[in-house]
Amino acid sequence: MRFEALAETLLKGGIAPRHVRRYVGELSDHLDDLVRRQQEAGYHGDEAVLRARALLGDDRELAAAMLAEPTLKSWPARLPWLFFGLFPPLAVIALFFLTILPVVGLAVLLRDALPHGAAMPDWFRALAYGVTGIANLLFAPGLAVLMITAARHRRLAMGWPVLGTLLIAATGAQFQVGFGTPGNGHIGLGALLWLWHAPATMWNGPLALAQLLLTLAPLALLWRGGMTRWTQG
Amino acid sequence: MADAVLAAGIPELMILRLLQDREMYGYEIVQAIAARTGKVVAPGEGVVYPLLHGLERAGALKSRRRAVGGRSRVYYGLTAKGGRRLDRLAARWTSLNGAVEAVLAGGAHAV
Numbered sequence A: 001m002r003f004e005a006l007a008e009t010l011l012k013g014g015i016a017p018r019h020v021r022r023y024v025g026e027l028s029d030h031l032d033d034l035v036r037r038q039q040e041a042g043y044h045g046d047e048a049v050l051r052a053r054a055l056l057g058d059d060r061e062l063a064a065a066m067l068a069e070p071t072l073k074s075w076p077a078r079l080p081w082l083f084f085g086l087f088p089p090l091a092v093i094a095l096f097f098l099t100i101l102p103v104v105g106l107a108v109l110l111r112d113a114l115p116h117g118a119a120m121p122d123w124f125r126a127l128a129y130g131v132t133g134i135a136n137l138l139f140a141p142g143l144a145v146l147m148i149t150a151a152r153h154r155r156l157a158m159g160w161p162v163l164g165t166l167l168i169a170a171t172g173a174q175f176q177v178g179f180g181t182p183g184n185g186h187i188g189l190g191a192l193l194w195l196w197h198a199p200a201t202m203w204n205g206p207l208a209l210a211q212l213l214l215t216l217a218p219l220a221l222l223w224r225g226g227m228t229r230w231t232q233g
Numbered sequence B: 001m002a003d004a005v006l007a008a009g010i011p012e013l014m015i016l017r018l019l020q021d022r023e024m025y026g027y028e029i030v031q032a033i034a035a036r037t038g039k040v041v042a043p044g045e046g047v048v049y050p051l052l053h054g055l056e057r058a059g060a061l062k063s064r065r066r067a068v069g070g071r072s073r074v075y076y077g078l079t080a081k082g083g084r085r086l087d088r089l090a091a092r093w094t095s096l097n098g099a100v101e102a103v104l105a106g107g108a109h110a111v
Helices: A004-012 A017-040 A045-056 A059-067 A080-113 A122-137 A139-153 A159-174 A198-203 A205-232 B002-008 B010-021 B026-036 B045-057 B080-105
Strands: A175-179 A189-193 B061-068 B071-078
Touching: A004 A017, A004 A059, A017 A045, A017 A059, A017 B026, A017 B045, A017 B071, A045 B045, A059 B045, A080 A122, A080 A139, A080 A159, A122 A139, A122 A205, A139 A159, A139 A205, A159 A205, B010 B026, B010 B045, B010 B071, B010 B080, B026 B045, B026 B071, B045 B061, B045 B071, B071 B080
Parallel strands: none
Antiparallel strands: A175 A189, B061 B071
16 A cells, blocks of 8 residues: 555554545545656656655655644544543443433333233333343443444554443443333333442343453453554554 | 744645635645746645645535546635635735835835
8 A cells, every 4th residue: 555654654643544544545646646747757667756756745744744733633542531531431321321211212102002000012022122132232342342443543552442441341330221021000121320229230140241241352352363463553 | 923823824825725716636736836836835745635634624625526537536625714714814914925025125214
């Protein structure tokens, strides 16, 4: 790939990957135009390419110009403590509650529509179990993968995604979404905060353990196979 | 200090002015600057892109990809905000240029 070393320098300097990709693409097009101009001026082969490259500017000059634009840096690079420290726990909490809210709303509507004391329909049970399964087992691990991928694409220090993943795991372990068999008009769907309802969530130990292991799994994979690639880019 | 700020703004001023007339891609912009300034201003050609990206982030420019002659190019155009930025920069430049010319012209002056 053309300008590979330049791209690596820019990513390590915190420039957002989309700006790096576009810059490299534009430089590549520009170089083609310059080579054509040199050829039209009577230079051929390597000489045309060398002259064109000199006109474009050397890698150090091209990198310095980009790194001097602070607005082109990605916000995980500019504010890593926000992206990897504050955002993960808030995202976990928001995702949990935003997911169960529509199901709770639907349950309320059904409760009002059904005869008093009637069981919820089977399709609703299936939906509720599906949603709780997704909330419990996909969100926290998904966010952990997002953290690691974001950090890797931006060549950020590994400590940041490790911190983000641990925070996700810790926050995710605080929540478990459950769906109980409704009776006497109760919905039986909600999220438990471990600190406040320790006995209830501890009772569901296997789920909590599965959630924790799935969240930490991307970190383990990163440790096993990603270290070398990470440091080499 | 003000001069340094203005000097740093000269490439920006020229780019905004060129794009006021029509959309252009990077290579075109560099060639147009070299042609209009008689190559007096000829920076490393690649360094125009960070400036274009920065101006776009600031809302002064907008970009879009266009296929021309079988090649896909990123074209830049001036926004309304960019137009106002150009007016401000041009006014500062005109003011400073007038002041420098007055000094260079010499002649009677009060001490």
